[in-house]
Amino acid sequence: MLQKRIITGFLCFISSTLFAQEVKMASIREGFFVPLYGATSKKPVKVNTFSIDVFPVTNAQYLDFVKKNPAYSRSKIKGLFADKSYLIQWESDFNFGKNNLNDAPVTNVSWFAAKKYCECQGKRLPTMDEWEYVAMADEKRIDARAKENFNKYIMSWYEKPKTYLNPVGQTFKNYWGVYDMHGLVWEWTSDFNSIFLSGESRKDKATDKNLFCGSGSVNATDLMNYAAFMRYAFRGSLKANYTTKNLGFRCAKNK
């Protein structure tokens, strides 16, 4: 096991020295916020200073990774690490084909593969809290969650088909200089399954009384919860070997 880790580390070391410099990262200042889920007793959680990729990982970047790590190619990947739809939209093991842009986000990647990719860049997947912390910023504010238009923007994505085909960097640049937190694809987080939602909302509701009951109209807080809830519900439906067309990822790094 240890031996394996060393080998993996070695392989990743080569690739990280080759590619690490190419990917732009944004520095995220430490801060506190109350996530929709995961904060015990609704007290703010602290997010330490860290860096996160400005864009989600693209087809071209992921192709480089697969070429360096053929064990993560479509035909070679272990069934434990990814289900059958892993990179299914690609033309072949080492060719993402004409239907996928080189700068479109890579999707149909499992959590195991995404984690591996980030490790090979000398990085890691962001935690759910880190991801949500960055994602609550709009162009001007660190926390825009109470803004109606911000939430409407997030939710309008749910109705736009096939956004996974779009190139990265076409949505707005947020306060931290990060793109595509909303409006492109869902993204993996390291602890995506740490919050258990059965998806049977009426049952979940027992523990989240404020979420979808009680108010006679949707106020900004409801709308914000509702936009965020979709992400938690989506994560709740995943397993680490799952791959889906609307799910990509980006990497993070400790400062």
Add this chain to the structure above:
Amino acid sequence: MKQPFYFTNSCKVIAFALIASASFLSCDKKDEKHNAEYYENITVEGQKEAELTAPPFVPKPVGDRAATKLVVNMEIKEIEGEMVDGVKYNYWTFGGSVPGSFIRTRVGDEVEFHLKNHPDNKMPHNIDLHAVTGPGGGATSSLVAPGHEKVFNFKTLNPGLYVYHCATAPVGMHIANGMYGLILVEPEGGLPPVDKEYYIMQGDFYTKGSYGEQGSQPFDMNKAIKEQPDYVVFNGKVGAVAGDNAITAKVGETVRIFIGNGGPNLVSSFHVIGEIFDKVHIEGGEKINENVQTTLIPSGGSAIVEFKVDVPGTFILVDHSIFRAFNKGALGMLKVEGVENKKIYSGTTQEGIYLPEGGTIQNMPKENGAAKSTTAKTVPEQIKSGKELFGRTCFACHQPEGQGVPNAFPPLAKSDFLNANPDRAIGAVLHGLSGEITVNGKKFNNVMTSQNLTDEEVADVLTYVYNSWGNNKTVITPAKVKAIRAKPAPKPVSAH
């Protein structure tokens, strides 16, 4: 229960005691009704894949087949569709249609349910089938990510027509986007055979723009919470069961409609204009009511209605909360072909004017028609516009070919009364006419109301009438009409 309440005189109590003891007796009878426990224990034979159908159609009846293992493959698709011409809406669907695919089972079946979430979808979904006995009706076991599949099993214990729907939060939104359908659990031996079976479900929709506002319309959560839908429709969109998409039957056939209501909010007052439901399985259950005009369908509920169609015609299906039908889309059609049966429905046999206050002339507005015409029309032009006017104004009584209605409305075709005196005809149109007259040897005693027409219109319509159906081709000019209008209205004939 055996101790009667001697101290009370209430007939009700005694009646209750009698009924109760009668039902105890009936339990001893041979044809005892099976309960859920019985069906829980019946064994299944073989395995088959369930036939699924998109509305308004239903799969083949179960007939007398034994309980079986039934595999249901249900695919969830998020698709863009059209709510009404030019209005796009992003539907979330079970099986690609709203309502979702119809599932037909029989009681005692063991259903292996495969819920598949299409890879292109963005949302996780699940399914709650009201036919399921178990937590969440299956919802707790079926949350499925896009590009994945969940499988769960259940046994159908209670016959009836049940709603299924997505129960992923926000539940209301998933339902409002079209995620509902019907699953039928037929009794042992199946429902009695009928000639036609259809599948219709009502649903309310909430869009950012109001009814008919063009373009892509997103879901509006605020309107949904306020329960103010922009659309109330049958089968997912305006006109889904109307016009060329109408359901059909032939005279003499018995029609069964499996009708459900997905909601998310409104309760439906389901009614078929011009029909009476011979039978209604109330709320989709076992109890049958007969001779029902309008049946209430709860949100998340259903009914099975049956009726024999006796006469041809178009029968309109509505939510009798009637503004929904005519202003929000809750309108469908059943077209029945066949031979008329005058005994059951005659069509109009007579049209009269109803005058509760007596035989005086109706006081329609009697302003002086301003002759707006700047250029005089030629006679063919007069006839042409007069014909249109006749079709709007006169034909209801005098009939399309001027033949009139015997004993009610005098004929205009080859009319001696008309041809004898054009001035009198003009006066009748301007001021109305009442009392006994004789036309072509037949007596009529009725009332014609004065018509609110301009001089030119009166001239045109009368010129059309005089130049049709064998009349004497008199041409009436607007000037002539104006001259007659200037004279005082004549007294009713009957006053003489």
